[in-house]
Ligand code: PHE
């Protein structure tokens with residue numbers, strides 16, 4: 080068989096891939112996780128390391144994954160195995176695909192719980208359950224929301240079912256359309272909130288917190304967290320982007336699409352930070368309040384601003400949609416592997432995966448109530464899923480992808496597939512060969528002391 084084209088369904092329309100990949104990238108990672116991690120790790124230094132990682136590791140690895148997917152035309156496992164054998168290399172490299180697929184699924188198992196929070200808060204906004212609450216009430220409301228396994232479980236079940244229904248319907252019909260109105264909607268909502276924040280009295284503090292870099296303030300743990308988050312936020316090393324890339328038509332430019340997705344993702348994250356921290360500082364809240372940060376702070380702003388209830392409803396609709404366009408991408412690798420290799424229909428593969436998802440995500444959800452005591456080394460199950468994926472599997476997977484592309488596969492193949500100008504190609508190669516692997520290793524080794532291994 081010639082190396083040029085393997086048949087596979089493809090995205091509909093010119094913007095299909097860009098929309099879907101942006102939908103995958105922009106999600107709870109930007110609006111929920113980025114602000115609270117920035118708060119926990121002390122602000123600007125975290126933001127700076129995160130931005131450096133996006134540029135030096137995220138962008139080159141994303142280009143690599145799209146190229147691997149499009150050339151290998153399959154799930155991460157199949158695509159990497161094909162690419163390796165085409166270059167006369169060991170099929171053991173497909174283990175990288177296995178890890179990515181598992182990682183995407185593990186992320187999904189806790190992501191549906193957080194997306195459930197977003198749905199629950201949408202419901203609270205609609206039913207007026209947040210009206211008139213003080214700063215302290217908001218913290219209590221967040222705890223109470225987590226303390227009830229029935230409602231928490233119901234919301235994460237809603238998310239799990241919605242995800243599997245969309246995925247079961249197929250690549251083209253389910254995914255692409257929603258992103259084209261959801262993304263601009265999200266940006267408008269964030270702009271409104273930034274505008275409000277600019278007059279709330281906390282804006283200067285927020286700007287300083289996010290951007291006034293102070294070299295001494297980031298721990299090794301924070302560096303690893305920032306790098307892990309760069310992978311997480313761009314949906315890398317988790318099968319999502321690689322599998323979406325496997326549906327990408329030959330003509331599309333990998334360099335340009337990568338830049339579009341990375342820029343959109345970064346902008347939304349920074350905008351979320353600018354929307355949330357003014358509220359935090361204006362109300363004397365603690366930036367390091369953890370995963371509840373946006374749920375405890377934003378409703379305060381919605382209460383105080385004109386048309387706040389309307390904006391609050393719109394905001395949580397957007398956030399829930401953004402979560403769904405991300406969650407569907409996390410199972411795409413698994414579903415595409417099952418349909419390609421196990422002869423299952425897309426429907427059957429989705430429902431089968433969905434049942435496993437439901438069981439594991441229910442366990443993750445119980446970490447906040449019934450299972451709060453079920454800890455190992457001080458972390459409960461929800462935290463372990465997050466920790467193993469963001470701090471271990473994604474950085475290792477990214478390292479593997481960079482080495483695979485930089486040193487293992489025939490350089491001609493990737494040159495052809497990426498189709499970059501010689502200068503940009505040279506830059507990409509330099510990044511995946513040296514900058515990304517060394518950066519990842521350095522941060523890892525530096526963090527080992529803290530990991531206590
Ligand atoms: N990038 C998504 C977000 O920021 C999360 C994600 C991770 C999606 C891994 C797919 C795969 O919310």
Ligand code: NA
Nearest residue numbers: 104105108312
């Ligand atoms: Na993101």
